[in-house]
Amino acid sequence: MKNLEKFFNKNEDDPFNPFAWKLYRLLKSGTGNVVFSPFSIACAVAMLFFGAEGNTRNQIREALGLKNELADDSTALGNYFQTLKGKDPDSNYVLNSANALWMQIGGEILEKYTGILRNDFGAELFQCDFAKDHLKAMREINAWVSGKTREKIPDLLNSESLSPLTRMVIVNALYFLGNWASPFDEELTTKKPFQTPHFPDGEKERFVDMMIQTSDFSYHENSDLQILEMVYLDSPFSMVILLPRRVDGIYDLEENIEAEKLDKQLASFSAREVQVSLPRFNVRSGLDLNDVLIETGIIDAFDERLANFTKINTEEPFFLSQVIHEAVIEVNETGTEAAAATAMVAAMGVMEEFEPEPPAIFKADHPFLYLIRNWQTGSILFSGRLMEP
Secondary structure, eight states: OTTOGGGBSSOOSSTTHHHHHHHHHHHOOSSSOEEEOHHHHHHHHHHHHTTOOHHHHHHHHHHHTBOTTOOOOHHHHHHHHHTTOOOOTTSSEEEEEEEEEEEETTOOOOHHHHHHHHHTSOOEEEEEOHHHHHHHHHHHHHHHHHHHTTTSSSOSSOTTTOOTTEEEEEEEEEEEEEEBSSOOOGGGOEEEEEEOTTOTTSOSEEEEEEEEEEEEEEEEEOSSEEEEEEEBTTSSEEEEEEEESSTTTHHHHHHHOOHHHHHHHHHTOEEEEEEEEEEOEEEEEEEEOHHHHHHTTOOGGGOTTTOOOTTTOSSSOOEEEEEEEEEEEEEOSSEEEEEEEEEEEEEOOOOBOOOOOOOEEEEOOSOEEEEEEETTTOOEEEEEEESOO
């Protein structure tokens, strides 16, 4: 993370992890499954940040955790979000992050702002006529997102997402496909009970496809929690699973999890033989982030009277009318496929070795949290909760 130190208040493993966990605490309401990409959301918000002024800018800066003395270095911050590009095409994983900006034809979007998005964030720039045919614009944006996510997210926007008053849409799309370094044997997958406090029909357990293997993994445990890290083949990425000891321990875990505390636990991993039982799962979440981002402190941006985006346009007042996020993840015997997309709609107005010991038993037969992260930098690409496979 060269040249980023001056931006952030602390030297966390990854500067946006506190923002990621802030989002998680706001998105975990309810009793169902959750999946989202804090990386995708932070990228979209960061692109908006460089178009903001005054209190609107200050609120976005504080929500993201950027230092007070941020010196308009869009190049350094853009480089952070561009670190996912340039992968060896012959490697065993796929990770693509793509940004785009759609502008109203004839609109007065400032060239300096579009230059920042194009040059520093690698964004593609498009023009469309929201005023004349906002549904056509919706279809164009959805087609772009679908292509960038290998059709995992075909319909990010719906017919009500845009309107004739829409003047700009910022989009980040993120796609990941990785094979386990230690894959599961599909012939060993069998039906096993999964327990949860809140199955919709009142059941206490349900039989699911449980994948099973015994191998060496990065592992940490204490009296309340087991943490397992499963790496993806020939990549700097891994899935981390946080499994409470108690069937209903997910709620205490969610209430007490903190970025700094988790970073310390992950740093205490050791290599150990682990007998793993993990369910196959496929989760999709579609989220309206307006209220969530307001809760993080980004308030004025959504207020037609208070929003200040004069670095984007000085002629027409802009404000955020909608922030839409969709994510999907599929975990099976061979690996993981995950995708996410975020749209911001602006309207006018290393492991330690030790002596061998018996395998640890990691039986994920009840609700748990999971992350897909870059184990070299700590960046969290995807995060979620599995309540029912």
